[in-house]
Amino acid sequence: MSPSPSKVLLVANTSWYLYNFRLPLLRDLRSAGYQVEAVAPHDTYTAKLQAEGFTVHPWLVARSSINPLLEMRALLDLVRTYQREQPDLVHHFTIKACLYGTLAAKAAPVHRVINAVTGLGHVFLGRRKRTRLLRRGLKPLYRAVFMARRARVVFQNADDQEKLIQLGLTDPSRTRLIRGSGVDVDHFTPPDPSAGRFHSPLQLLFPSRLIREKGMEEVLEACRTLWRQGVALELLVAGDLDGGNRSSLTPADLAALRAEPRLRCLGHVTDMRALYAASDIVVLPSWREGLSRALIEAAAMERPIITTDVPGCRDVVDHGRTGLLVPLQNASAIALALRLLIENPSLAAELGRNARQKVLAEFQVSLVNDNTLLQYRQLLAAPIRPSRFRWRPRLA
Structure with missing residues (x-):
């Protein structure tokens, strides 16, 4: 009798995240013979994952909550799911999933854990006194999670990796650098060459959710200039x-x-290919990223890019070769960079061509998923040494 396939759970704080960023990984895991299921709050994207044939176990978690009762409920809900499903490996995405998922894995127990750090949030980066105090208070918890036995910590950029190592929250032997979620370069293919030709008026694309840290206000100020x-x-x-x-x-x-006469709010765009193709320049002056998927998609489409010289953005753009980098929160620098590309369309075209070559070399989804599946194989092949101590919550 052949052994049953290893059961793996992919866990995130939204079904939206798993569908939009990890669907190719879910498919590749299934094709590799794993029994793969998801754990996430049910939202409008849950049905899309189910239509792909994936079971989605509900998780009662609120993304932005800091209510202790709600947070304990979220933790215990994961413990119940892990004890019921008995996976061989759990793969956590986003910080709450990493924190609560690792504790739940210890309680269940689940002996193999991958924690994917998709970006450092305000707890690590904030400078306010309250944030510093919160960071100090949470440091033992983060250390327990990122130093857990049989757990691997995957980072999307080297800055985040070095930051957590310097803070003493993990060590190099437990960490891996995997470049985001990857993009399908056959799906995101450049339009017909148009070097030297911009639309009139020029089409400038800002591809992002409308949150302040993405730099929308700076882009608008640069455009007004x-x-x-x-x-x-x-x-x-x-x-x-x-x-x-x-x-x-x-x-x-x-x-x-929407009241701006030369600005068009398109809302959520399901398939960005046509929009990238119709755009002349892509601008995303984010304050920090894990690794910007939008920038990688734009680069795959050979769009000239302007972004900020910060982690997760400068990993995609090499200044002067695959795009232009500007200082953080600097609308004047964005305006100057736009002017440079507008006045030099051949430079813009060259940056776009170079950008796609970098995507082909570093950010293809096949490369990213091959590396991720390697982590699965290594962890699942390692012998299990049961821990002497284990936290067992009382679940009513």
Whole structure:
């Protein structure tokens, strides 16, 4: 009798995340012979995952909550799921899934864990006194999670990896660097060459959810500078408000954007290929990223890119070769970079061509998923040494 396939659970704080960023991984795991299922709050994307043939176990978690009772409920809900499903390996995405998932794995127990750090949040990066105190208080918990036995910590950029190592929250032997979730380079293919030709007015694309840390305000200020200088350009905003994020723009902010005569709010765009193809330049001056999927998609489409010199953005763009980097929260620098590309369309085309070559070499989804499946094979092949101590919560 052949052995039963290893059962793996992919866990995130939204079904939206798993569908939009990890669907190719789910498919590749299934093709590799794993019994693969998902754990996430049920939302409008749950049915799409189910239509792909994947079971989605519900998780009672609120993305932005800090209510102790709700957080304990989220933890215990994962413990119940892990004890019921008895997976061989769990793969956590986003920080709450990493924290609560690792504790739940210890309680269940699940002996093999991958924690994917998709970006460092305000707890690690904030400078306010309250945030520093919170970081200090949570440090033992983070260390327990990222130093857990039989757990691997996967980072999307080297800056985040080095930050957690320097803080003493993990060690190099437990970490791996895997470049995001990858993109399908056959899906995101460039349109017909158009070197030296921009639309009139120029089409500038901002591809992001409407949260402040993505740099929407800086982009708008830069555009206003160019409009005052007589530059003919139209700003396309492809993204929705994110009510689950504390930094989301408000409905009033969105109404103000829509009142701009040379700005088009497109909302959520399901298939970005046509929009990238119709755009002349892509701008995303994010304050920090894990690894920007939008920038990688734009690069695969050979779009010239302007982004910030911060982790998760500079990993995609090599300044002057595959795009332009500008300082953080600097609208004047964005305006100057836009002017440079507008006045030098051949440079813009060269940057776009180079950008796709970098994607082919580093960010193809096949490369990313092959590396991820290697982590699965290594962890599942390692012998299990049961821990002497284990936390066992009382579950009513």
